[in-house]
Amino acid sequence: MFKSGFVSIIGRPNVGKSTLTNRIIGEKLSIVSNKPQTTRNNIMSIYNKGDEAQLVFVDTPGLHKPKNKLGAEMVKMASESVGEVDLLVFITEPQSKVGKGDQFILDNIKDKNVPVFLLINKTDKSTPEEIAETITAYSEAFTFKEIVPISAINGNNVDTLLNLMIKYMPEGPRYYPEDMITDRQERFIVMEIIREKALRLLEQEVPHGIAVEILSMKTNEKGTYKIEANMLCEKSSHKGIIIGKNGAMLKRISTYARQDIEKFLDTKVYLRIWVKVKEEWRDSPFLLKELGYKDR
Numbered sequence: 001m002f003k004s005g006f007v008s009i010i011g012r013p014n015v016g017k018s019t020l021t022n023r024i025i026g027e028k029l030s031i032v033s034n035k036p037q038t039t040r041n042n043i044m045s046i047y048n049k050g051d052e053a054q055l056v057f058v059d060t061p062g063l064h065k066p067k068n069k070l071g072a073e074m075v076k077m078a079s080e081s082v083g084e085v086d087l088l089v090f091i092t093e094p095q096s097k098v099g100k101g102d103q104f105i106l107d108n109i110k111d112k113n114v115p116v117f118l119l120i121n122k123t124d125k126s127t128p129e130e131i132a133e134t135i136t137a138y139s140e141a142f143t144f145k146e147i148v149p150i151s152a153i154n155g156n157n158v159d160t161l162l163n164l165m166i167k168y169m170p171e172g173p174r175y176y177p178e179d180m181i182t183d184r185q186e187r188f189i190v191m192e193i194i195r196e197k198a199l200r201l202l203e204q205e206v207p208h209g210i211a212v213e214i215l216s217m218k219t220n221e222k223g224t225y226k227i228e229a230n231m232l233c234e235k236s237s238h239k240g241i242i243i244g245k246n247g248a249m250l251k252r253i254s255t256y257a258r259q260d261i262e263k264f265l266d267t268k269v270y271l272r273i274w275v276k277v278k279e280e281w282r283d284s285p286f287l288l289k290e291l292g293y294k295d296r
């Protein structure tokens with residue numbers, strides 16, 4: 001009997017949702033950083049287990065209290081994914097009490113008629129006592145079908161988790177061809193890689209106001225890609241920081257991005273990035289739509 005279904009991965013920002021999805025698929029599809037609100041779109045990835053099962057994962061933006069229209073769209077996307085799946089995977093980190101943010105998420109999913117797993121991530125940096133405390137606190141707050149402590153970063157317990165997930169999947173078809181790993185286009189992943197480098201290299205509020213727009217992406221006869229992109233930011237002071245002294249920061253961002261894009265596309269890449277100011281694009285419905293952060 002072939003089993004298949006959709007699994008939505010939800011949780012507060014920065015708990016490791018994208019790290020886990022990448023770990024399961026074995027490819028870096030979702031960008032990761034130590035800053036909250038890294039993921040801004042629902043990103044689908046497809047896991048195949050031979051002729052036994054196919055699981056379609058949805059990595060979602062971290063659920064938080066939105067401070068602008070971009071945040072509201074992110075929360076909306078993540079919340080929408082919740083109603084349409086066969087299994088909800090709720091991730092948190094070891095902690096002795098259910099925090100407000102997590103309680104809010106649990107309140108919102110309690111009426112959904114979907115099994116919910118609790119994953120306690122980042123067990124590599126916590127003690128067994130801390131993990132036990134977390135299990136106690138969270139199982140008082142919600143009835144989870146399964147509770148699985150994992151480490152997304154080193155893969156600890158992830159195989160066990162996958163087997164448990166398959167157990168909860170209904171009988172169903174292979175929704176996507178076996179060689180397909182995501183619904184996203186190369187262009188989207190390239191844009192995200194560039195944004196990831198900005199998130200990782202820049203400080204404080206600057207990277208949160210950045211969006212990347214791919215202007216063109218062309219290959220020549222040798223298979224080399226030429227990619228041109230705009231990096232949008234919200235203030236001219238931010239533009240100065242992104243470019244850096246004598247262009248040093250932009251150069252670092254471009255170099256790291258190019259290296260990762262070359263790995264991803266498996267070919268040589270020329271990358272050119274221009275920095276542009278678009279004031280308050282995060283509150284402009286028009287720009288949000290243009291940049292792919294809003295459907296309607």
Ligand SMILES: Nc1nc2c(ncn2[C@@H]2O[C@H](COP(=O)(O)OP(=O)(O)OP(=O)(O)O)[C@@H](O)[C@H]2O)c(=O)[nH]1
Pocket residue numbers: 011012013014015016017018019020031032033034035036037038039040060061062063121122123124125150151152153154
């Ligand atoms: N020590 C440790 N760190 C982890 C683990 N999983 C993720 N991290 C780190 O936690 C940070 C956030 O990881 P992400 O995967 O970007 O988190 P996210 O939940 O997708 O965050 P948003 O997209 O902002 O909602 C990164 O610095 C990761 O390297 C883990 O198992 N152990």
Ligand SMILES: [Mg+2]
Pocket residue numbers: 017018019030031032038039060061062
């Ligand atoms: Mg993420």
